[in-house]
Amino acid sequence: MEKRKKRMLQMITRSDWAGGQKVLYSLVYGLLKYYPDEFEIEVACGKENGMLIPELEKLGIKVYVIPDLVREISPLRDLKAFIRIFKLIKRGKYDIVHLHSSKAGFLGRIAARLAGVPKIVYTIHGWWPIEQYNGWKKKILIFVERIGAKFCDKLVFLCHNDMKKAENWRIGKKEQYVIIPNAIIPIDNSKFQSGKLRKELGISDNIKIVGNVARLDPPKNPIRFLEIARQVLMKRQDVRFVWIGGSVVEDFYGEQVERWLSEHSEMREVVYFLPFRKDSIELMADFDVLLITSDMEGLPLVALEAKNLGIPVVSTNVGCLVEQSYVRTFMNQEQIVSHLVELLNGNSRKPSSYEELGIEFRNSFVKGYVQIYLNSH
Numbered sequence: 001m002e003k004r005k006k007r008m009l010q011m012i013t014r015s016d017w018a019g020g021q022k023v024l025y026s027l028v029y030g031l032l033k034y035y036p037d038e039f040e041i042e043v044a045c046g047k048e049n050g051m052l053i054p055e056l057e058k059l060g061i062k063v064y065v066i067p068d069l070v071r072e073i074s075p076l077r078d079l080k081a082f083i084r085i086f087k088l089i090k091r092g093k094y095d096i097v098h099l100h101s102s103k104a105g106f107l108g109r110i111a112a113r114l115a116g117v118p119k120i121v122y123t124i125h126g127w128w129p130i131e132q133y134n135g136w137k138k139k140i141l142i143f144v145e146r147i148g149a150k151f152c153d154k155l156v157f158l159c160h161n162d163m164k165k166a167e168n169w170r171i172g173k174k175e176q177y178v179i180i181p182n183a184i185i186p187i188d189n190s191k192f193q194s195g196k197l198r199k200e201l202g203i204s205d206n207i208k209i210v211g212n213v214a215r216l217d218p219p220k221n222p223i224r225f226l227e228i229a230r231q232v233l234m235k236r237q238d239v240r241f242v243w244i245g246g247s248v249v250e251d252f253y254g255e256q257v258e259r260w261l262s263e264h265s266e267m268r269e270v271v272y273f274l275p276f277r278k279d280s281i282e283l284m285a286d287f288d289v290l291l292i293t294s295d296m297e298g299l300p301l302v303a304l305e306a307k308n309l310g311i312p313v314v315s316t317n318v319g320c321l322v323e324q325s326y327v328r329t330f331m332n333q334e335q336i337v338s339h340l341v342e343l344l345n346g347n348s349r350k351p352s353s354y355e356e357l358g359i360e361f362r363n364s365f366v367k368g369y370v371q372i373y374l375n376s377h
Contacts, residue, residue: 003037005037005038005039005040006038006039006040006095006096006373006374007039007040007042007092007093007094007095007096008031008039008040008041008042008094008095008096008097008098008373009041009042009043009044009088009089009092009094009096009097009098010024010027010028010041010042010043010044010098010100011043011044011045011085011097011098011099011100011104011108012024012043012045012046012052012099012100012101012104013045013046013069013070013071013100013101013102013103013104014045014046014048014049014070014071014101015045015046015047015048015049015050015051015052015053015065016048016049016050016051016052017049017051017052017055017276017278018215019125019182019298019300019301020100020101020125021045021051021052022184022301023100023123023125023182023301024043024052024100025052025055025056026183026184026185026361026365027365027366027369028041028043028056028059028061029059029185030185030361030362030365030366031366031369031370032059032060034362034366034367035366035370038370038374039096039373041061042061042062042063042064042092042094043056043061043062043063043064044063044064044065044066044069044085044088044104044108045063045064045065045066045069045104046065046066046067046068046069046070046071046104047065047066047067047069048070048071050065051278053065064088066081066084066085066088068080068081068084069081069084069085069103069104069107070103071101071103078103078107081103081107082107082110082111085107085108085111086111086114086115089108089111089112089115089117090115094112094117095117095118095119096117096118096119096120096121096373097109097112097117097119097120097121098120098121098122098123098369098373099112099120099121099122099123099152100122100123100125101125102129105122105124105148106144106145106147106148109122109148109151109152110148110151112151112152113151113152119153119372119373120151120152120153120154121152121153121154121156121369121372121373122148122149122152122154122155122156123156123180124155124156124157124158124162124166124298125158125298126158126162126296126297126298126299126319126320127162127165127296127298128219128296128297128298129141130142130145130169131296132218132219132296142169142171145166145169145171146169146170146171146172149171149172149173149176152176153176154176154177154178154372155171155172155176155177155178156178156179156180156369156372157177157178157179157180158179158180158181158182158298158299158319158320159179159181159298159299159319159320159323160179160323161319161320161322161323162298162319162320163177163179178368178372180364180365180368180369181299181320181364181365182298182299182301182304182365183304183360183361183364183365183366184301184304184305184308184357184361185361186308186354186357186358186361187281187305187308187309187354187357188354189308189309189310189351189354192281192282192285192309193285194285194286195285195286196279196282196283196285196286197209197211197242197282197283197284197285197286197287198286200283201240201242201272203240203286206238207238207239207240208238208239208240208288208289208344209239209240209241209242209286209287209288209289210229210232210239210240210241210242210287210288210289210290210291210340210344211241211242211243211244211283211284211286211287211289211290211291212225212242212243212244212245212290212291212292212293212302213243213244213245213280213283213284213290213302213305214243214244214245214292214294214300214302215245215246216243216245216246216251216253216254216257216273217253218252218253218295219294219295219296219297220253220293220294220295221293221294221295221316222243222253222256222257222273222293223253223256223257223260224293224316224333225241225243225291225293226241226257226260226261226264226267226271227333228291228293228333228336228337228340229241229267229270229271230264230267231333231337232337232340232341232344233267233270235337235341236341236344239270239344240270240271240272241270241271241272241291242271242272242273242274242283242287243271243272243273243274244274244275244276244277244280244283244284245274245275245276245277245280246275246276257273281305281309284302284305284306284309284311285309287306287309287311288311288312288343288344289311289312289313289314289340289343289344290302290303290306290311290312290313290314291314291315291336291340292313292314292315292316292318292321292327293315293316293336294315294316294318294319295316295318296318296319297315297318297319297320297321298319298320299319299320299321299324300321303315303321303324303326303327307326307352308351308352308357309351310350310351310352312328312343313326313327313328314327314328314329314330314336314339314340314343315327315328315329315330316329316330316336317329317330317331
């Protein structure tokens with residue numbers, strides 16, 4: 001008798017192509033590749049942006065779009081989304097529901113429990129949704145996460161740092177806690193020819209490039225990126241700074257960047273801001289250093305992509321980055337500037353092996369989730 005596959009629903013709030021969405025995609029890809037006979041996978045998401053949807057459909061995944069599932073708090077739309085999610089889960093008779101992102105995570109966990117789903121998993125992709133606030137707003141959001149934790153079996157964190165915050169905030173119980181660091185689908189470095197970014201921007205080979213790939217949103221702090229660029233350029237002029245990625249929620253930070261550049265007009269010739277690019281990994285191949293200037297982070301996939309390409313990573317002392325051996329983190333801007341200049345004076349690129357990344361992806365990431373899915377406790 002043929003073994004029945006376990007039916008699984010993966011769900012996330014937005015359907016754009018940012019960090020959480022890429023993690024969901026990578027997980028689905030890995031499950032299909034390494035465990036094709038174990039799971040029957042479907043995905044639910046909001047309609048905003050939508051870039052995730054065709055990528056999943058190329059894998060043969062059925063995607064359910066929930067129009068009222070949005071990031072912003074909207075009581076009426078949230079209620080409509082909850083009803084739609086509950087009906088979907090009830091009708092789907094899933095064995096496993098795995099939630100990503102705050103809104104989908106909260107509504108989906110409650111709906112899945114009420115629908116009688118045997119295994120409910122929630123991955124926390126960093127605590128920015130809570131940490132961006134102070135005072136009563138922060139307390140309310142912590143309380144909401146405490147409630148949500150009662151409706152799932154496992155809470156997955158990207159690192160010990162994030163897990164410790166959950167403990168301090170009394171979110172969930174220790175027996176629910178699991179740590180599974182992010183991983184990316186291995187990239188064959190031989191397929192990436194450097195020079196695409198340099199050609200597009202007219203940057204010669206004797207010029208160094210410091211770059212970042214991130215949203216132009218508050219937690220990423222692009223103004224700090226600009227300030228560091230200005231200080232580095234005071235020490236050496238053969239450097240260009242490139243930021244790839246636009247705003248997801250609003251263009252407030254895009255306006256802030258434009259205002260800063262207006263006040264420092266001399267920087268316009270040496271700093272480039274590109275919109276979101278699907279080919280960002282190819283453009284990254286020209287980076288000499290990846291510079292992450294965030295105020296808060298989980299474990300950004302751009303750092304893993306840089307590791308894959310052998311690009312040294314310099315970052316503020318935030319999130320799960322402090323636990324990664326391939327990332328140099330610093331407490332203040334002066335230290336970052338000093339280390340950047342030191343890196344630019346040398347050549348420290350050491351690409352990771354394709355085989356090594358494949359083993360890490362399968363054993364540390366995909367297998368970690370499979371153990372949760374199949375474990376009866």
